[in-house]
Amino acid sequence: MSTISALANVHSTGQFGDCENKNDNLLNISEIKNLLIVQIVQYKNSSISFESIDIDGLNLKDEPLSVVNNNETRILWNGPKNWFLISTKKDLLNNVLEVFKETDFAVTDLSHSRAIIEIEGEEAIEVLKKGCPFNFNTLEKNNSINSTYNGIAFTVDKLDNNPNKIRLFTLRSFGESLYHSITDASLEFGYKSL
Amino acid sequence: MRSQNEFSYGGDATVKRPDLNKEISDQEWDNFVYNRKSLRGKHWELWQHISGCRQWIKVERDTATHEIFMTLKANEEISL
Numbered sequence: 001m002s003t004i005s006a007l008a009n010v011h012s013t014g015q016f017g018d019c020e021n022k023n024d025n026l027l028n029i030s031e032i033k034n035l036l037i038v039q040i041v042q043y044k045n046s047s048i049s050f051e052s053i054d055i056d057g058l059n060l061k062d063e064p065l066s067v068v069n070n071n072e073t074r075i076l077w078n079g080p081k082n083w084f085l086i087s088t089k090k091d092l093l094n095n096v097l098e099v100f101k102e103t104d105f106a107v108t109d110l111s112h113s114r115a116i117i118e119i120e121g122e123e124a125i126e127v128l129k130k131g132c133p134f135n136f137n138t139l140e141k142n143n144s145i146n147s148t149y150n151g152i153a154f155t156v157d158k159l160d161n162n163p164n165k166i167r168l169f170t171l172r173s174f175g176e177s178l179y180h181s182i183t184d185a186s187l188e189f190g191y192k193s194l
Numbered sequence: 195m196r197s198q199n200e201f202s203y204g205g206d207a208t209v210k211r212p213d214l215n216k217e218i219s220d221q222e223w224d225n226f227v228y229n230r231k232s233l234r235g236k237h238w239e240l241w242q243h244i245s246g247c248r249q250w251i252k253v254e255r256d257t258a259t260h261e262i263f264m265t266l267k268a269n270e271e272i273s274l
Contacts, residue, residue: 064247079247133197148199148245 006115006175007031013194017187027121027191029183032167036090037110042081046104053099055085056092065143067157076144076157084144084155084169115175117168117182123189124164128156130185150181196246198260204240206230207252208272234258238272 073087250268
């Protein structure tokens, strides 16, 4: 059985908005699919140390905004003792279930319950500023936040600075609404849908 | 600094549940469940960072000016 991506009904390729004479400066908007997404939460009454736990060569860090990452995997701080693991290695889930004991951690596979939009381009931050109250001037490369965009709860993960490359995660059921909000805000700058 | 949009109001932070197994009057139970002061001025409130890290916090806020004076973690005691 083939799977249908969260934005399959709304995402279409092409150029949209104010695109004239902006060939190099257009925003690129794409849907990211087939990632492993796992939420890891340490129980309140658990006292074991998580710093030494190794997942794909990475260690958890309980620090606001922090993203520990390598080429395939990123671990986003989602709240105190709460992380979001994103990876292109789908089989990493077995490793995660093995190293995080169920007596101390709640591990939930959210791979099919999120819609992911990636925006790349100089104006990507301006698009986010239009609908989100967070001060994006303070968001560095490899930082992540949870906030709202036009009232839709979402997670922002900044992959790169120059040009800005940002991944947005939202609940799958909010995906189409967020996609419409983001693309509408991008029309002013012109965007290429990949 | 996070916007108020990300937070959700969770009620009066000074209300304490009566001790477990303690004999209490209907009036005391009524006060715990229903009766609230509607203060104008400084007030300790519970707020949840619902669109962020989802943590509950205590906030001392002026209900007239929306000025925030102090915040505490949910498990920290308010010293009045």
